[in-house]
Amino acid sequence: MDKGKYSEELNVAVRVVHMACFLCQKVQKGLAFSISDDVVQSKDDDSPVTVADWSVQATVSWMLSENFGGENVSIVAEEDVQTLSKSESAGILDKVISTVNECLAEAPRYGLKGPSVALERSQVLEAISRCNSSGGPVGRHWVLDPVDGTLGFVRRDQYAVALALVDNGEVVVGVLGCPNYPMKEQFNNQNQQNHTMPDIYWTSTGKHEEGCVMYTSRGCGRAWMQPLVDTDKKFEWPNFAREIRVSSIDDPELATICEPVERANTDHSFTAGLASSVGLRKQPLRVYSMVKYAAIACGNAEIFMKFARAGYKEKIWDHAAGVLLVEEAGGVVTDAGGRPLDFSRGVYLEGLDRGIVACSGVKLHDAIIGAVYASWESSNL
Structure with missing residues (x-):
C-alpha cells in the first residue's frame, strides 16, 4: 500500500x-x-x-x-x-x-x-x-x-x-x-x-x-x-x-496490564486468572477509554485484555483508532481466538471470539491466547 x-x-x-x-x-x-x-x-x-x-x-x-x-x-x-x-x-x-x-x-x-x-x-x-x-x-x-x-x-x-x-x-x-x-x-x-x-x-x-x-x-x-x-x-x-513505539518487554513478570474500569465492560476476575496463569505479577492498571491502547502504543504498558459478558457487543468506534495505533507502533491486536478484529461488518465487531487481546509483542500475545484456550471452559462468560 x-x-x-x-x-x-x-x-x-x-x-x-x-x-x-x-x-x-x-x-x-x-x-x-x-x-x-x-x-x-x-x-x-x-x-x-x-x-x-x-x-x-x-x-x-x-x-x-x-x-x-x-x-x-x-x-x-x-x-x-x-x-x-x-x-x-x-x-x-x-x-x-x-x-x-x-x-x-x-x-x-x-x-x-x-x-x-x-x-x-x-x-x-x-x-x-x-x-x-x-x-x-x-x-x-x-x-x-x-x-x-x-x-x-x-x-x-x-x-x-x-x-x-x-x-x-x-x-x-x-x-x-x-x-x-x-x-x-x-x-x-x-x-x-x-x-x-x-x-x-x-x-x-x-x-x-x-x-x-x-x-x-x-x-x-x-x-x-x-x-x-x-x-x-x-x-x-x-x-x-x-x-x-511499543515496549520491548516480553517477560510476563515485568509486563504492565491495562483493563477497563467498569465491571459491566469486562470480567476482572477472569482477567486476573489469566494474568496469574501466564506469570503476570504487577497489579492491573484500570483505565477509562481507549487510552489503554495509547499506553501500549507508546510503551507505557504491554497488555490490554477485555472479556465482556455474554450478550455485550463491542462497537467499532471503541477500538478502531486504538487498534491501528498499536499495530503500526509494532504491537499485536486480535480477538481472544487469535484472529484480527473485523471492522467491515457494520457498527459492531461481529464475529468477535470471546474477547480482545492487545499486546506489545508476539511472545506475550501468544502466551495469553494460549491461557484463554486453556481456561475458557471453566469461565462463566
Missing part, C-alpha cells in the same frame, strides 16, 4: 482531533464548578452524555464535510440527536451550539477554515444527525467516538477523542486525542525520536506537560505523538512530533 495514499485524510483528521481536544478541555474546566442537567444527561441506556460528546460530534462532522464534501462523507458515530432534541434538553442544546461555535472559530489556529458565520441551531443538529452511517465492507467510512470514556471525562480522569477512517472494511487512518495523558514521561522516553512530517507541523515553540494526539496510517509501520496546542500561550501549531 502506498504510504502516502491517505496523507490528506490523516492531515485533516489530526488537526480536527486537536480542535476537539481543545473543546473538551474547555468543557471539562466548567465541570470543575458545576455538574448539572445542563451539562450532563443520561441516554436511554442510562449511560452519561455531556455537552462535550455532542459538541465534538457536531464539530468533527462539520469539519469533515467541509474538507471532503458532505456528499462524500460517511460517518459512523456514537451519539444521536434524540436526547438532545427533547424539550427538557433545551439548556444543554444551547450550550452545545455555543460550544461548537467557539471551537469552530479557532479552526484557523489549526490551519483549517471555519464557517464565515456562526452555525445556527438547525445546522448543529444536522451536523450531529449526519453521523448516521452504519459502515460496512464497501466504501470509506469515518468512525468517531467523540468522548470515549465519558465517565472518565466527568471525573476529570482519562478519556479520549477517537477518529478513524475505514476503507473497504479496513482501518487505514487512526487518530487518538488524549487530553489528560501525561506528556513529560513520554517525551523523556529513550525509545522515542524526533520526527517531522510534511504538511502537519508548522513552526512553533514550547513543550507541554500533559495532553497529546497520537496518530498513524495503515502500512507505514510507524506512529507519532504530538503535544496539544497550548491555548494559554496562543501557540499556532506544533512544529514537532515524536515517534512512538
